[in-house]
Amino acid sequence: MNAIEKVGEYASLMYRTITKPDRWSIFWKQYVNEVKKQGIDSLWIVVIISTFIGAVITIQMVLNTENPLLPTYSTGLATRDTLLLEFSSSIMCLILAGKVGSNIASEIGTMRITEQIDALDIMGVNSANYLILPKITAFMTIIPCLVLVSMFVGIIGGYCVGIFTDIITVHDYEVGIQYAFIPFYVTYSVIKGIVFAFIISSVSSYYGYTVKGGALEVGKSSTDAVVNSSVLILLFNVMLTKLLLT
Amino acid sequence: MIEVQNAIKTFDGNQVLKNVSAIFEAGKTNLIIGQSGSGKTVLMKSIVGIHRIDSGHILYDGRDITIMKRKQLNQLRREIGMLFQGSALFDSMTVLENVRFPLDMFSDETEDEKDRRARFCLERVELSHAVDLYPSEISGGMQKRAAIARAIVLNPKYLFCDEPNSGLDPKTSLLIDKLIQDITHEFNITTIINTHDMNSVMEIGENIIFINKGEKAWQGNSNEIYDTGCQPLEDFIFASELFKKIKHVHSSNK
Numbered sequence A: 001m002n003a004i005e006k007v008g009e010y011a012s013l014m015y016r017t018i019t020k021p022d023r024w025s026i027f028w029k030q031y032v033n034e035v036k037k038q039g040i041d042s043l044w045i046v047v048i049i050s051t052f053i054g055a056v057i058t059i060q061m062v063l064n065t066e067n068p069l070l071p072t073y074s075t076g077l078a079t080r081d082t083l084l085l086e087f088s089s090s091i092m093c094l095i096l097a098g099k100v101g102s103n104i105a106s107e108i109g110t111m112r113i114t115e116q117i118d119a120l121d122i123m124g125v126n127s128a129n130y131l132i133l134p135k136i137t138a139f140m141t142i143i144p145c146l147v148l149v150s151m152f153v154g155i156i157g158g159y160c161v162g163i164f165t166d167i168i169t170v171h172d173y174e175v176g177i178q179y180a181f182i183p184f185y186v187t188y189s190v191i192k193g194i195v196f197a198f199i200i201s202s203v204s205s206y207y208g209y210t211v212k213g214g215a216l217e218v219g220k221s222s223t224d225a226v227v228n229s230s231v232l233i234l235l236f237n238v239m240l241t242k243l244l245l246t
Numbered sequence B: 001m002i003e004v005q006n007a008i009k010t011f012d013g014n015q016v017l018k019n020v021s022a023i024f025e026a027g028k029t030n031l032i033i034g035q036s037g038s039g040k041t042v043l044m045k046s047i048v049g050i051h052r053i054d055s056g057h058i059l060y061d062g063r064d065i066t067i068m069k070r071k072q073l074n075q076l077r078r079e080i081g082m083l084f085q086g087s088a089l090f091d092s093m094t095v096l097e098n099v100r101f102p103l104d105m106f107s108d109e110t111e112d113e114k115d116r117r118a119r120f121c122l123e124r125v126e127l128s129h130a131v132d133l134y135p136s137e138i139s140g141g142m143q144k145r146a147a148i149a150r151a152i153v154l155n156p157k158y159l160f161c162d163e164p165n166s167g168l169d170p171k172t173s174l175l176i177d178k179l180i181q182d183i184t185h186e187f188n189i190t191t192i193i194n195t196h197d198m199n200s201v202m203e204i205g206e207n208i209i210f211i212n213k214g215e216k217a218w219q220g221n222s223n224e225i226y227d228t229g230c231q232p233l234e235d236f237i238f239a240s241e242l243f244k245k246i247k248h249v250h251s252s253n254k
Helices: A003-017 A024-064 A074-113 A116-123 A127-164 A170-178 A184-209 A215-245 B040-048 B070-077 B095-106 B111-124 B140-152 B170-187 B198-204 B231-237 B241-253
Strands: B002-011 B014-024 B029-033 B055-060 B080-083 B158-162 B190-195 B207-212 B215-220
Touching: A003 A127, A003 A184, A024 A074, A024 A127, A074 A116, A074 A127, A074 A170, A074 A184, A074 A215, A116 A127, A116 B070, A116 B080, A116 B095, A127 A170, A127 A184, A184 A215, B002 B040, B014 B040, B014 B055, B014 B207, B014 B215, B029 B040, B029 B170, B029 B198, B040 B158, B040 B190, B080 B140, B095 B111, B095 B140, B111 B140, B140 B170, B158 B170, B170 B190, B170 B198, B190 B198, B207 B231, B215 B231
Parallel strands: B029 B190, B029 B207, B080 B158, B158 B190
Antiparallel strands: B002 B014, B002 B055, B207 B215
């Protein structure tokens, strides 16, 4: 199947997915379940990675800005902007593409090969809407929280460097993270997160939903979902940055 | 009643169904039999609407599904129950939740009424003791019975069973066959069973359609099957020594 056919198939699947649910009560039940599965269960990995990356960025900034011409607060400022502009949205979503994307693709793929999706279709249920819409909406609504948590704990990670080492003083770091703060950077990051969440959940659902064969193909579809979501995230990152920041 | 008229289906230039016509009667267990790769699964999936046939008509009590839009087809599908080869129960739901699922989706009954109906169906298939278990916690036979309960919970007019006995021991197979036949008679359902299990053919074959290389080669019932004059069918049925002996006994008694 060539790329154009795949895009067409993806668009057709999304057309079937983004419609009014057959039963709102069932949709909300699925939605809450997905928020827990994709959001709450991803919180720990977001916290761990953001804390350590925040700390590492701070240390590297100190080492790379050892210049008497640069103000002492530049480390905090650079750490904050790196986290806000790029890490907490783009890099975090690339990491979540691995966790959430593979989970979605393998779950739906397994349902496909064990005829559970056929069973839904035979019952007259819109299987795409029933299975995929709660995943997309749940991930798109929980991602702003994950992005904000990532920003917050990332900055805390840098703060810990000031507290537990003598590389940078807490005062310099505090001044840096408050200096020339542009609130739109947070909005920009959240917007990117929402777009990337749609890419991850919809592309992974597509690869799971259209799988043919057995367990081997489910594994392959899971890998394809992660790879293609990641490539699209990088592509849209450039486009959104151009659109929103220039 | 379901009527298939001149159904043709091609995959990648290979004609899998060659002008198949057949009538599946209400209140009877209609069997589609044939060797692996003969086209019987494609025929069943075409009847259900999973595959769209290239030409011909499929009529559900006069309603032609080949000209239906997706919405109309979904409406019709609410009158259909289907038992899949691998049961296709939802892994994340208990047996009771699986059986209740079609009611939750399409019925406006109260929660209590839905619960009562689901439990009644589970009782009908003798699974009252397994309501809170997950599909992975029950045997293959029990999964099949739970799938039958789910298939009949909305009082379907049409029941499809794809290889209902695959992976089951002979005794459990017999139980499943009898259960399907009893339900068919009890609720006057048009039941179509896709099988290559000869025990099923002999036990519950009230209307049998033999598909050979994509064509309907024979139609009859289990009493007529011993002397069909159709060589491919004879080769298919009497391939085993056991059935050769049964045929021999049947011929001697005549």
